[in-house]
Amino acid sequence: MKEARTRTEYSARNTTVALISRLSAIIMGYLLRVVFTHTLSESYVGVNGLFLDIIQVLSLSEMGVGTAITFALYKPIACNDIEKQKSLMRLFRKFYYAVAVVVAILGCALIPFLDLFIKDYESVEHLTLIYCLYLTNAICSYLLIYKKTLMDAHQLLYIGIFYQTMSWVIQDVLQIVVLVVRHDFILFLVINIATTVLCNLCISVHANRLYPYLKEKNAPKLAHLEQKKIFSDIRAMLMHKVGTVIVNNTDNLVLSAFVGIVSVGSYSNYYLLIGSVRQLLNQVYQGITASVGNLGAVQKNGHMKEVFEAVFFIGQWMYGFAVICLYEVINPFIEISFGKQYLFSDVVVFVLCVNFYMNGMRNASLTFRDSMGLFWYDRYKAIVEALLNLAVSLLLVQCLGTVGVFAGTLLSMALTSLWVEPYILYKHGFACPCTGYFARYFVYMAVAGAVWYLTDFICRSVLVLESMWQILFGRLLICLFVPNLVFLLVYGKTKEFRFLSGRLKSLWKRK
Numbered sequence: 001m002k003e004a005r006t007r008t009e010y011s012a013r014n015t016t017v018a019l020i021s022r023l024s025a026i027i028m029g030y031l032l033r034v035v036f037t038h039t040l041s042e043s044y045v046g047v048n049g050l051f052l053d054i055i056q057v058l059s060l061s062e063m064g065v066g067t068a069i070t071f072a073l074y075k076p077i078a079c080n081d082i083e084k085q086k087s088l089m090r091l092f093r094k095f096y097y098a099v100a101v102v103v104a105i106l107g108c109a110l111i112p113f114l115d116l117f118i119k120d121y122e123s124v125e126h127l128t129l130i131y132c133l134y135l136t137n138a139i140c141s142y143l144l145i146y147k148k149t150l151m152d153a154h155q156l157l158y159i160g161i162f163y164q165t166m167s168w169v170i171q172d173v174l175q176i177v178v179l180v181v182r183h184d185f186i187l188f189l190v191i192n193i194a195t196t197v198l199c200n201l202c203i204s205v206h207a208n209r210l211y212p213y214l215k216e217k218n219a220p221k222l223a224h225l226e227q228k229k230i231f232s233d234i235r236a237m238l239m240h241k242v243g244t245v246i247v248n249n250t251d252n253l254v255l256s257a258f259v260g261i262v263s264v265g266s267y268s269n270y271y272l273l274i275g276s277v278r279q280l281l282n283q284v285y286q287g288i289t290a291s292v293g294n295l296g297a298v299q300k301n302g303h304m305k306e307v308f309e310a311v312f313f314i315g316q317w318m319y320g321f322a323v324i325c326l327y328e329v330i331n332p333f334i335e336i337s338f339g340k341q342y343l344f345s346d347v348v349v350f351v352l353c354v355n356f357y358m359n360g361m362r363n364a365s366l367t368f369r370d371s372m373g374l375f376w377y378d379r380y381k382a383i384v385e386a387l388l389n390l391a392v393s394l395l396l397v398q399c400l401g402t403v404g405v406f407a408g409t410l411l412s413m414a415l416t417s418l419w420v421e422p423y424i425l426y427k428h429g430f431a432c433p434c435t436g437y438f439a440r441y442f443v444y445m446a447v448a449g450a451v452w453y454l455t456d457f458i459c460r461s462v463l464v465l466e467s468m469w470q471i472l473f474g475r476l477l478i479c480l481f482v483p484n485l486v487f488l489l490v491y492g493k494t495k496e497f498r499f500l501s502g503r504l505k506s507l508w509k510r511k
Contacts, residue, residue, distance in 0.1 A: 243382025
């Protein structure tokens with residue numbers, strides 16, 4: 001019981017710090033985005049979103065090494081095997097330095113082809129220099145940061161998050177000053193590079209203080225079988241990484257090529273809010289990942305399954321509430337922040353929100369899959385989903401325009417990830433049928449849909465107001481109470497709710 005409580009406390013600490021830090025970063029990021037949109041042209045807004053996506057595609061060279069090494073660290077940490085930790089970190093360092101070189105080579109190779117990605121190439125000055133600065137920041141992000149993985153695996157995620165949040169806040173303040181005073185996009189990007197290097201250096205120094213053995217040069221080489229297992233996991237994670245990047249980061253490329261760079265700017269503004277909410281909620285899963293990995297190293301499948309069902313229950317509540325809020329407030333928010341010219345239609349907003357909800361419902365399965373090292377079994381799913389997404393999006397954008405791109409992403413996910421990932425988790429992780437999972441999933445989805453319809457009906461019937469600010473805050477107030485009250489009435493007596501209530505009460509008594 002003591003170990004379980006310790007894991008709960010680590011999860012609570014990591015999650016709390018992560019949520020507060022992410023919320024701070026979101027607020028600062030929003031202020032920066034507003035200033036960015038109003039001080040630079042729509043073309044620069046679009047270029048920012050496009051180049052960020054290109055860098056994400058280049059990050060495929062990371063191959064999921066971080067996830068594979070983190071999983072390999074859980075057992076040595078649970079057994080206090082220092083020599084094995086040293087060996088793994090030595091291997092990890094070599095991987096990340098090699099990744100930095102590969103990203104640099106691939107990134108430079110793309111420079112002659114930048115005009116192929118941008119329909120209105122001539123509208124942006126100094127495009128090649130801007131791209132090179134984005135690329136430099138990506139390369140710097142791999143230097144020294146590998147040590148953060150060891151802290152995360154020791155359930156000390158909050159330390160790295162603290163440094164990252166401080167660097168983001170400093171970066172955003174400096175960038176806002178530069179945009180307001182000088183309207184200088186080049187200096188804006190130079191600040192980004194400087195804060196990335198400074199943050200990684202601080203994390204590295206802190207990790208060296210916590211784990212002095214990182215500085216020792218006599219780390220033994222891993223056994224051949226252990227290296228073979230890690231390389232096998234890395235190959236599987238590469239397939240997952242390819243799928244994730246193509247699914248999540250090619251929408252801007254398709255929009256830019258077929259609709260125009262201004263449409264990419266509009267999507268970037270929507271993604272600012274949707275992505276910020278997603279990142280905020282993802283902190284809950286990041287906060288528990290190392291604890292789940294530690295639990296899997298010492299516990300049996302039955303208890304893991306019980307914990308998973310509780311985490312899945314939390315996720316469906318969080319994402320059900322969040323998607324309702326997003327749908328009701330996102331267009332008023334965009335109009336107030338950036339202007340009417342950036343608005344999407346209700347149909348596009350609906351598809352974006354459904355995508356957000358479906359992706360969020362996957363997080364519990366993905367967290368446990370990664371923590372239990374089950375990357376290998378569904379590796380081909382990621383490739384199939386990626387190819388299907390690209391093909392369907394390219395087909396639908398021809399006839400439906402912007403909404404076709406996002407509909408393609410939704411269809412490809414529904415046909416692959418939504419059922420393959422839980423099937424693999426239950427079969428190879430819990431060793432039991434997954435029929436109970438899908439029954440829960442459909443119940444959760446039906447309840448969320450009904451509550452969404454009810455909340456939307458109330459918002460549109462009650463709030464007939466002229467001021468966009470009144471509409472925004474009125475809808476937000478309704479969304480804060482109606483969904484949560486209905487969810488509490490529906491789920492208040494379930495096994496999962498009682499399980500979580502008990503854990504929270506126990507944690508509160510200890511604190």
